[in-house]
Amino acid sequence: MADPTDPRLTPLALSLPATVPFVGPEAQERARGKPFVARLGANESAFGPSPKAIAAMHAAAAGSWQYADPEAHDLRQAIAAHHGIDAAHIMVGEGIDTLLGNLVRLTVAPGDPVVTSAGAYPTFNYHVTGFGGILHTVPYAGDFEDPERLTARAAEVGAKLIYIANPDNPMGSHHGAATIQRMVSHVPDSCLLVLDEAYIDLAPEGTVPFIAPDDDRVIRMRTFSKAYGLAGARVGYAIGPRPLIAAFDRVRNHFGMARISQAAALAALRDQDWLGQVKAMVVAARDRLAGVARDNGLTPLPSATNFVTMDCGQDGAFARQVVKALGEAGIFVRMPFVAPHDRCIRVSCGPDDAIAAFAAALPQALSTARAAS
């Protein structure tokens, strides 16, 4: 804990909680004294990255004595070509988390209002609070983020930013392209919509909205951490209007990206065949996880992502017991933080053996949770 009387910390730094958005599974493994049997809690892609991305990392390892290109030129050009837009609309960074932090720093001064859904991405909230912004939340509409209330609330409080993830984490739900396009048309003047599309590669046809890259109302976030299976490489990118993308150069850590990660992401992007295979494996794993849920009396929610959120039919205390018991049995899963969604557990897709380990552990975990409640 920082000394709250240390006069060298800024008033803002002194005001911040010492909490962190997520505890890593490694910390839990150290606490239990052995590794997890199945790692299904962080929506990582246990199907792994493209073999070509792995080969690119092997080839790039010895060259790690060199700093990465601070402009990530080759990767940025490849991403631009992939989307059929100009590279001036693309900012590459060390994962969406870093890009969100930079964006909040650029747009949110202390006291500025920001709108998000109650129970949406904690790391976004961490950045807003960390730069002194004031969070205003709106409830989900059932298991869906509520675009109309988000934009309405933004107009009401004069928000600088609105955050929405489509598909959504932690509920796995999604809105179709038309709904998001309508939301964009309702973004108030002097506000920017942050459209987090971390899971978009795994969503059904018709989910990707058409938004012109120079549309001044939106910045989109994409990542190599989910479908591309490179969470540990830290590569994400933003798509937005040129002046906003250029503004990142005023605050970002220009040499912050690992050289090997640029090489990995470039190879991953070029292997769309692998991405197609992952999508098919994710669809099959979602079905399998849904079956496990139903076999155990849980209700699997429809998912447009690489995880399945399962309604345990009871309260947050019960679901927390289930997550705890699963953890003790060697199965790492997480759950939504906020009611009413915390009635659910959230299980990432993975290969058959991981799902089988989850299926084997779930009945006992539910019994344990029932006994404890």
Next chain:
Amino acid sequence: MADPTDPRLTPLALSLPATVPFVGPEAQERARGKPFVARLGANESAFGPSPKAIAAMHAAAAGSWQYADPEAHDLRQAIAAHHGIDAAHIMVGEGIDTLLGNLVRLTVAPGDPVVTSAGAYPTFNYHVTGFGGILHTVPYAGDFEDPERLTARAAEVGAKLIYIANPDNPMGSHHGAATIQRMVSHVPDSCLLVLDEAYIDLAPEGTVPFIAPDDDRVIRMRTFSKAYGLAGARVGYAIGPRPLIAAFDRVRNHFGMARISQAAALAALRDQDWLGQVKAMVVAARDRLAGVARDNGLTPLPSATNFVTMDCGQDGAFARQVVKALGEAGIFVRMPFVAPHDRCIRVSCGPDDAIAAFAAALPQALSTARAAS
């Protein structure tokens, strides 16, 4: 360029220049249409990382679908054991640049004064300006940073931070341990000394000061980018008092580090034999570079780092011509930004073939510069 009228950027963001601390060599390579023959401009270690670090990266590549441990537990423990201190005094981050950014964010509010030397590390200055701090500079004493003037100036302006690098970049000079220890004793109350020891592994015996890790007046910065040859992996660490180290958790990007980089740094730290070999290669390369300088009528400055700063004996305009002509000949070097040090060029150590390429290109580059001036 960001639109200076965009009402969604903060006043601070709008006030920042669009400049970046360094242009990467890759941008220069793209401009000249071919790669550099010798990459001796960024004080990278062209001797490469430990073969064991490369092997660790190969072994870790396929696991890049997993996020890295946000606590970097194993690496932090190993660093702590290496220094014989508790891991609570260690914060690991994505290179010193990231740690400096976090530190400035924690300590410097808009308008807060910060003291550094005129011509010292531009990226530190970038962070201070980026968070609204006010830079106060003191001149070097010849080719050395001036500890007494730095602390005196800090007292005068009420600085939150003092920055000093020992050994120094870009001059390659260093102070002995006793001088730095005396400097620590002069740090004013309510001020923190940032002791950047990026090059300390390459300095002569007697350079590492004794500073207790819980000394409240100092935070030290170390890196795997220089002697360990892992600039592209982005791994640095801070050593400081527990409350200050803990404060990083309030603002840092917990999942910001590449998983493969943690593995690489851990293996590199464990291979002290390789570090010893690199030190010997750096000493030999410094001698060789000094010889090349003298052969061409330049004055090599003594160096406690992995680069040699060479006094061209004329002004900044002349040295800039030399750097430009070397670049056109395929030799990437840099130079100090600020007078009077910009009379020099700065050449990184490297293997024989790279130094030979530099030696072959230098006479013509000097002739070109003389003709232009």
